[in-house]
Amino acid sequence: MDAFNNLMYGFGIALEPINIAYVFAGVFAGTIIGMLPGLGPISALALMIPITFAMEPSSGLILMAGVYYGAIFGGSTSSILLNAPGVAGTVATSFDGYPMAKKGLAGKALAIAAYSSFVGGTVSVIFLMLVAPLLSKVAVSFGPSEYFALMVLGLTAVVSLSDKSLIKGLIAAVVGVIISIVGIDMQTGTERFTFGSVQLLDGIDFLVVALGIFALAEVFYMLLRGGGGKEAPRNAIGSLKLTRSEVKEIAGPVGRSSVLGFFTGVLPGAGATIGSFLGYSMEKRIAKDGDTFGQGNIKGVAAPEAANNAACTGSFVPLLTLGVPGSGTTAVLLGALLVMGVNPGPMMLTERPDVFWGVVASMYIGNIFLLVLNLPLIPLIAKILDLPKPLLLSLILIFCMIGVYGMSFSVFDLLLLLGFGLVGLGMRLFGFPAAPLILALILGNIMEESLRRALQISGGDWMTFIDKPISLGLLVVALLSLGLPLLKKRRKKIPPDVAV
């Protein structure tokens, strides 16, 4: 009952007219920011700090949180329509969302993304409200050994993401790990694969690779295949309506991914991107029709969308209960709170309950706004597919370039984008799957850092991964999830694929 009273108190704050206006402004701005590749929530929030400076802290955080989860909500749009992820958290959405759009089901894909995001967002706010104070223990229980085990578990998804040839999937994953290593090594300060270039010292930004390998490669591929007379007409948006059986089909994935996503988000450093990948690969493994994932399966859109929004809410747990940022975006929020005169820390929940409960309550309202805002927009936004192909392709090209340039103001990054576009094209032509590369790129760096940190703490003793129950448990699950599909494949006695 305590939570209920607190929530009512929170709604009292969130429902003040000015705060309703802020929630709306936040989620609206977030949706737009999310749709545009490049301009992510981090830079948008940093630019907003001067605006929120004079605001009441609860209002300021309500506004900024709205931008954050609004961006994750809106990011799916460009993933689905253009194969160009708007924010890192929505890369996995493009795996099935874009094939759906190609089949003329863009409307349905966008609607599923919106509903799943809404459910993921709302379910996770309930969790945030009920268990946040307890979860702060979970958040700190993950040290380097546990993170390493979690990343190993995440990487086993390579097996399920390599649809045709496991060897090619593994090769792509190794390339992904290598790209993730570029830059100054955090543990020793040594430069790796920078070839003396100052621009590579900070590594290669994830979005540059993702936009290159997905969006740009798609543009090149379409150009290469000429006008594309054979392809199904792209101008069909299709219906937004879901049939009853479709709702039934995605209910399970959305529910599971919401919970999984939330707990992933709670862990500092994991966040929406990893959450959406975990959700996607879990559903692909569970589903009976798992092999149709990647070809426009509606569950492949529902799962990552529920997971990334849930993870976004989850990342507020360490921020609001411990005062430590769980992600780059919440680090900026932490800075903003400091500027507004709130000391984010363990005492915030008791000292400034208005901030915590006001934000929690505003998230319910924000998620409803997002749904109401996004659904009517779908037919309008999806009209972009009606554009003649030459125009659409040039639009994607410009979109990606502006996005990348806007991130770093570096021409070098534009060349990298172009390079990864060509790499992506080569991968498509020779049948290498792109998803394992992206997954390995996300996980590789954290996995390596946690491995070395863990060993440095344990004095080089590898038993540290076995001695800790959480890390042992995660490694066992990883082993199982790696072994079972291979066994299944062997039992089916599929003839080895000779050429793809």
Add this chain to the structure above:
Amino acid sequence: MTSLTLKRLSVFALPIAAFAGMSTAAQAQEWTPERSIEFVAPANPGGGWDTLVRTMSRVIQQEELADESFAAINVPGGGGAVAWAQVARDSGNPHKLFATSPPMILVPLAGASRYDHTDFTPVARINTDYSIILVAADSEYQNLEDLLNALKEDPSLSVGGGSAPGSMDHIAIAGLASAAGMEASAVNYIPFSGGGDAMTNLMGGHIEAVVGGAGEAVGQLGEGSQLRALGVSSEERLGGGLSEVPTYQEQGFDYTFDIWRGVMGAPDMPEEAVAYYEDLFAEMLETDAWREASDQLGWIDAYQNSEEFGAFLDQQQEQFSDVLSELGLLRQ
């Protein structure tokens, strides 16, 4: 005809002469910016440099201290090296400034930047933060001596920090160890991806202690906290939430460490421009808006003019290169 021409000429010549005279006079005494000033944060939005740049720009604008605006520009990359390479090309430009702090010394010493502080014009030191050592609230270490003795006995005990080896947090703890009679390289320093990350790991009991910025840690201390501070690197006790935390010197370790922040400009910036900025920043430090912002961010004013700041930077370089060579991380 002639008179007309002359008249015409004078109509043109007079203002030109006046203009020329004015500008030479201005150069001799008072230079003022002719266009908006590019104020570079050599990092992504959200970090320490970015906060300094944006706060200064805002206060200067809010208090109407300058006629031209300060435009905050982020040039991330290479721990500052990308921005430095860019500013270094702009020799003599009086409209280009950047925020700076110990990495300006440390990154070049580690061999990761072609340019070092001597390539740029020191403008002013603005403020400072200090280093702090934290342990878990229920830790057996009651003071700095307990912790350092334990580290001496068991060098595998891990001390986490928020930055790479050879950067600020590592130097701060290595220098302290050295002052306590240990080998600087004997500390098992574990680099995390940020101060928050390191503190989370301390709360979870994965490491023994954390070295970090006092301003960043202050929110984590106080009643009901899971963390406890053993000491700060300042010469005198700090105020506010940190007034209970003793300094290293109080506990018998003769060592101080400043996380200073300041402003530098393009190479060979004209003296008049430097003088203008020195005065402007000194004036800014006196405003209420600045006072308020610094209090919230936990900054402590530590103004130095261009000359003092330049000498200070040279001295810092000497000090840091000693510690780095003890750690075997000097690459210059």
